[in-house]
Amino acid sequence: MKAYKVAIFIFSIIACLAAIAALFPEEGITAGEITLNFPSLSEFTSEEQVPEQPELTPEELLAIRAMQMRQEQEEGFINFFRENEAAIHFPADDSAYHYLDPLFEALDGADSTLVRIVHYGDSQIEEDRISNMLRRRLQEQFGGQGVGIVPLYQSVQSQTIGQSCSYEPTRYSVFWLSSFRRKGSRRYGPMGQLAVINSNINLSIVPRTKVTGFYSAHYFNTLTLITAPQNTITAGLKGKRQTINSDGSNLQFTEFQLQDSTTTVNLSLAGAGDVYGVMMTGKTGVNIDNMPMRGCSGTIFSGIDSQQLKAYFAYTNTRLIIMQFGGNSMPYLKTQKAIDNYAATIGEQVRYMQRQAPNAQILFIGPSDMTTRIQGKMQTYTWLEDVDNALMKEVTDAGAAYWSLFKAMGGKGAMAQWVRSGLAGSDYIHFTRKGATEVGNMLSNALMTGYDYYKWRQREFAPIPKAQPQVNTLSIDSNSYTK
Amino acid sequence: MTQFLQHIFSFDPNSPLLFTQFYFWAFFAVVYALFALLQSKRLLRNAFLFFVSLFFYYKTSGLALLILLFVTLSDWLIAKRIEKNRDRQHDRRAKAWLIISVVIDLGLLAYFKYAYFFTNMVNDLLGTDMQVFDVFSFIGNGFTDSGPFNVDKIVLPVGISFYIFQVISYTADVYQRRIRTVGNLLDFGFYVSFFPQLVAGPIVRAAEFIPQLYKPFHLSKRQFGIAVFWILNGLIKKIVFSDYLAVNFIDRVFDNPLLFSGFENIAALFLYSLQVYADFSGYTDIAIGVAMLMGFYLPKNFNSPYKALNPQEFWRRWHMSLSKWLKTYLYIPLGGNRNATFGTYFWIITIAAIALILTGSWLATAIIAAVGCAVALVAILMPQRRKKIYANLNSFITMLLGGLWHGASWNFMIWGGLNGIGMIVYKLWKDLNWHWRIILLTLITAALYTLRHFYPIPVANLFAVWAGVIWCGTLIRYIWFIAQKSYTIAIITRKKYLTELTTKLANAWAVLQTFTFITFTRLFFRSGSNLDPATANHEAWETAKQMVQQIGSTWNTNIIPQVLIQYDKVFILFFIGMIIHWLPDKFKQWYRLNFAMLPLWLIAIIVIITVVFVYQFITADLQAFIYFQF
Numbered sequence A: 001m002k003a004y005k006v007a008i009f010i011f012s013i014i015a016c017l018a019a020i021a022a023l024f025p026e027e028g029i030t031a032g033e034i035t036l037n038f039p040s041l042s043e044f045t046s047e048e049q050v051p052e053q054p055e056l057t058p059e060e061l062l063a064i065r066a067m068q069m070r071q072e073q074e075e076g077f078i079n080f081f082r083e084n085e086a087a088i089h090f091p092a093d094d095s096a097y098h099y100l101d102p103l104f105e106a107l108d109g110a111d112s113t114l115v116r117i118v119h120y121g122d123s124q125i126e127e128d129r130i131s132n133m134l135r136r137r138l139q140e141q142f143g144g145q146g147v148g149i150v151p152l153y154q155s156v157q158s159q160t161i162g163q164s165c166s167y168e169p170t171r172y173s174v175f176w177l178s179s180f181r182r183k184g185s186r187r188y189g190p191m192g193q194l195a196v197i198n199s200n201i202n203l204s205i206v207p208r209t210k211v212t213g214f215y216s217a218h219y220f221n222t223l224t225l226i227t228a229p230q231n232t233i234t235a236g237l238k239g240k241r242q243t244i245n246s247d248g249s250n251l252q253f254t255e256f257q258l259q260d261s262t263t264t265v266n267l268s269l270a271g272a273g274d275v276y277g278v279m280m281t282g283k284t285g286v287n288i289d290n291m292p293m294r295g296c297s298g299t300i301f302s303g304i305d306s307q308q309l310k311a312y313f314a315y316t317n318t319r320l321i322i323m324q325f326g327g328n329s330m331p332y333l334k335t336q337k338a339i340d341n342y343a344a345t346i347g348e349q350v351r352y353m354q355r356q357a358p359n360a361q362i363l364f365i366g367p368s369d370m371t372t373r374i375q376g377k378m379q380t381y382t383w384l385e386d387v388d389n390a391l392m393k394e395v396t397d398a399g400a401a402y403w404s405l406f407k408a409m410g411g412k413g414a415m416a417q418w419v420r421s422g423l424a425g426s427d428y429i430h431f432t433r434k435g436a437t438e439v440g441n442m443l444s445n446a447l448m449t450g451y452d453y454y455k456w457r458q459r460e461f462a463p464i465p466k467a468q469p470q471v472n473t474l475s476i477d478s479n480s481y482t483k
Numbered sequence B: 001m002t003q004f005l006q007h008i009f010s011f012d013p014n015s016p017l018l019f020t021q022f023y024f025w026a027f028f029a030v031v032y033a034l035f036a037l038l039q040s041k042r043l044l045r046n047a048f049l050f051f052v053s054l055f056f057y058y059k060t061s062g063l064a065l066l067i068l069l070f071v072t073l074s075d076w077l078i079a080k081r082i083e084k085n086r087d088r089q090h091d092r093r094a095k096a097w098l099i100i101s102v103v104i105d106l107g108l109l110a111y112f113k114y115a116y117f118f119t120n121m122v123n124d125l126l127g128t129d130m131q132v133f134d135v136f137s138f139i140g141n142g143f144t145d146s147g148p149f150n151v152d153k154i155v156l157p158v159g160i161s162f163y164i165f166q167v168i169s170y171t172a173d174v175y176q177r178r179i180r181t182v183g184n185l186l187d188f189g190f191y192v193s194f195f196p197q198l199v200a201g202p203i204v205r206a207a208e209f210i211p212q213l214y215k216p217f218h219l220s221k222r223q224f225g226i227a228v229f230w231i232l233n234g235l236i237k238k239i240v241f242s243d244y245l246a247v248n249f250i251d252r253v254f255d256n257p258l259l260f261s262g263f264e265n266i267a268a269l270f271l272y273s274l275q276v277y278a279d280f281s282g283y284t285d286i287a288i289g290v291a292m293l294m295g296f297y298l299p300k301n302f303n304s305p306y307k308a309l310n311p312q313e314f315w316r317r318w319h320m321s322l323s324k325w326l327k328t329y330l331y332i333p334l335g336g337n338r339n340a341t342f343g344t345y346f347w348i349i350t351i352a353a354i355a356l357i358l359t360g361s362w363l364a365t366a367i368i369a370a371v372g373c374a375v376a377l378v379a380i381l382m383p384q385r386r387k388k389i390y391a392n393l394n395s396f397i398t399m400l401l402g403g404l405w406h407g408a409s410w411n412f413m414i415w416g417g418l419n420g421i422g423m424i425v426y427k428l429w430k431d432l433n434w435h436w437r438i439i440l441l442t443l444i445t446a447a448l449y450t451l452r453h454f455y456p457i458p459v460a461n462l463f464a465v466w467a468g469v470i471w472c473g474t475l476i477r478y479i480w481f482i483a484q485k486s487y488t489i490a491i492i493t494r495k496k497y498l499t500e501l502t503t504k505l506a507n508a509w510a511v512l513q514t515f516t517f518i519t520f521t522r523l524f525f526r527s528g529s530n531l532d533p534a535t536a537n538h539e540a541w542e543t544a545k546q547m548v549q550q551i552g553s554t555w556n557t558n559i560i561p562q563v564l565i566q567y568d569k570v571f572i573l574f575f576i577g578m579i580i581h582w583l584p585d586k587f588k589q590w591y592r593l594n595f596a597m598l599p600l601w602l603i604a605i606i607v608i609i610t611v612v613f614v615y616q617f618i619t620a621d622l623q624a625f626i627y628f629q630f
Helices: A003-023 A041-045 A058-077 A077-083 A101-108 A123-128 A129-140 A306-315 A327-332 A334-355 A384-397 A414-420 A433-460 B004-008 B022-038 B042-087 B089-128 B135-142 B160-175 B183-194 B206-213 B222-254 B262-293 B311-317 B320-334 B341-357 B362-381 B384-407 B410-431 B436-454 B456-482 B487-493 B496-526 B538-554 B561-566 B568-581 B585-597 B599-621
Strands: A029-031 A035-038 A114-121 A148-150 A161-163 A168-174 A193-197 A201-207 A220-227 A236-238 A239-245 A252-262 A263-269 A273-281 A285-290 A318-324 A359-363 A369-375 A377-380 A401-403 A480-482
Touching: A003 B022, A003 B599, A041 A318, A058 A414, A058 A433, A077 A433, A101 A129, A101 A318, A114 A123, A114 A129, A114 B456, A123 A285, A123 A433, A129 A285, A148 B160, A201 A480, A220 A263, A220 A285, A220 B568, A236 A252, A239 B487, A273 A285, A306 A334, A318 A334, A327 A384, A334 A359, A334 A384, A359 A384, A369 A414, A369 B183, A377 A414, A384 A401, B022 B042, B042 B089, B042 B160, B042 B183, B160 B183, B160 B206, B160 B320, B183 B206, B222 B262, B222 B538, B222 B568, B222 B585, B262 B496, B262 B538, B262 B568, B311 B320, B311 B410, B311 B496, B320 B341, B320 B384, B341 B362, B341 B384, B362 B384, B384 B410, B410 B496, B410 B538, B436 B456, B456 B496, B456 B538, B496 B538, B561 B568
Parallel strands: A114 A285, A114 A318, A148 A285, A252 A480, A318 A359, A359 A401
Antiparallel strands: A029 A035, A148 A273, A161 A201, A168 A193, A193 A273, A201 A263, A220 A252, A220 A273, A236 A239, A236 A263, A369 A377
16 A cells, blocks of 8 residues: 555544534534533644643642741731631631630640540541641640540551451441441441440550651550440450449440550450440540541531530530531532532531530531543532532531631642642542641641631730630549559 | 744643644654655655654653663664674674663663662661752753753653663674664664654564664555554553543552452452553554554564463563563573573572561561572472573563563562562472372462461451462362363263363463462552652552552452442443453454455544544543442
């Protein structure tokens, strides 16, 4: 075959394809459930239409964010709170930005007591991601030990501690598939999940340091077992065994006092009953619970027994509840009505948690940017920005604070860039560990800017009126065992 | 207009010329039109293709073009020195020139590809915290005031591993007198940089390609049809079976294995086996097709590798151009299957020492030392086995270094090592009789189940289950072997159809075992791919560990049907891909030839339909993210 014939063949093919491109409808040809697409001629001839995305790379953006925070502090905290996209949005009725003061006051007093921050979230916070960085920062500044509460059986290992059980106990969860629900009971405990044991089970806990390196969270001197009141459980630690009391309260807290340098522990449980979790803490300082709820969109809290939540928040002196949800709803929110309904449900959940933890402030973190393929290009979900705005309005109207992760990470199209920079995975939804560290850092910075403002006001102006903590009237049993 | 021209002729790292993009085909159409005008004048044709290839490489890699030009020039000059010295019987001088050339070539490869790997290794060994520093960027910055190059990062030039191996093959072939040197630098430059195979192979050995430089253009109608077939075949493989599966399932799992169940993790591994094959072989299919349209023949690079009956055969079917290169320029110089050379001992001792120091484990040291002593003892006491030991050592080193060629992290070394072990185990297994096979396998399986009983760690679970499956298959084959000793059964089984059936069953079992083994080794291959070289070692190892953790832990079997239903398109594509892969060669040849014989207008219609078809996969909606594991 002559070469010129081959050249004609190639050009003919290109001409045919160009003709198809010229004639092909832009919205594609739909036949039943299938839509055929083909690029239009203008896509070849004009400059490629890049989906909306920040001009800066995430690295540049992160660096600028940090610098901006420093500058904004100098120029005035108020401007920062009002204008910066990485700042926490305060409740609608808090024009003076004082909402988090009770938390900051508690943190200042953490040298003599335990202060708890509970971080609920979807799979973005699995493996102790984001929480880990916040914990590290706060424990460095205010002291404290331990990782807080963990479930008896951990299906996704944390990057901070390793857990292994001698067998997988029966588990129930309020946030997972309906087959995991517990019929006729809302007593899922503070984590929204529980393990039911009916024979001997051993739990061993070891530090995991490869990612995080050794830090305060790996050490603890108090181990607290949290169980249901009606049980026949006996717990053994370091060769000594004791029976857990059952006194009819909503949660049974059983404390074991250990050496200050403890990082590894083997707990054996016998008998039968519900176990809500195991808590590792120091005696003072900050404690941050990482409570991932895979697949959850944050609408399940009212499905947890209110007395149990109250008992937990009161016993642990919880002063901040972080709720980080929204990503799992994104693919299903496709109308303004659906968005409004979802935001309203979240508003109700926030109010519900406010009632259960009257001493705690609430910070809701909205969905990150999430990208999907729209007409062949990776773009932010069409409704994501609307969801973020609707959530912010509902949450702040409900009297809680809101942090827009979507805006903080760069807004529309940011996720595609984070993926390219190795800060997010190729599902265009989840952060990598590196990305989660950056988000944790940014969140800590946003929070601590509020703290700086609080301290600045303390120095410069009149003292802050002290929040009046409610008297804890719950009956809490505490078995103490000192090694 | 200026902007348009700038867009066409300038280097943009975000838009390289890839076979799967329209711009490449527009580029190729223009190149081919000019080629059609020039093809009758051989030197002009070669020079034209050389400059076009340089432009192609510049669009893909920017200033790394200078490296390509440098090795082209240095090897062309050195090969001339080698030939001159060989002709004058100055063999030592010729050898010295060969060594200089290999040192330059491998030095460049080591610098650009392995700088991070070596730096990490030194830091691990000495506890230092050294960082890489790009000398070339530093020098480049010296020429300007603005300092445009980043000295803290060494960027890997695209395709460097391929063209460095090509130039080494040229000087080595000249030294071995397999070919004469190429007189004209433009001809030689064309051989090194021929754009269809420049960035992803196949690795064309000098002896195979250089004679084609001097032949006039010739393309029969059938060859034309075959070339178009390869291009379409490659496009479908790359876009449908590779990119679609990767984006919608595989990448997600490998990026974050802990988010997925054991079943999803193992499915991702098997799917990855298809993906990596479709990706790599798809790209080389297109390269072969494009080259063939210009009248050049590139060697076949893949021969349905997952049809392999054992790991040894796999490597004769997978990335064949690399396997042949390694055999010719590494395995045989090491001594091949005849003896051990200085190189054999050097590499074995070096690799073992580095591995031991890095593990920092006395147990590992003891195990490696014990294996080393046992092998040495057998070699001393049983001279008849010595050759086999040498051959195994040489092939193991070849596999390890071949692994490292694929990427600069320990994962690729482990991957290569596992393949080496697979080949050696297969060779040893082949030499055993059926009684020994079943005894040995029973012992290994029992040991693994005991280990699993006392230490129920995921990796022990994984190996125990795998050993259990192999043991069951081997037991059935063993029973068959014993049964055939019975006269009556032997009479029955001699019937032709039964013999054919049992042979087919045995082959299918061997294919599945090999496929599973190769898939398992991919765990280390994939998790080391596409990583920032600065953190590749750590990340790759973590990913592999997390996947083993998920696969080796208890599975929630209830979710398997849900996973299959939700990812139905992904799994259907996988099964279609594997079925096509396992179609008999004769059948594939039959439809390929029939395609080639079709009239031109029909081929054109098929091309257009195929383009529209694959475009649907490029624009297909992403699979929604679904969680199955609690």
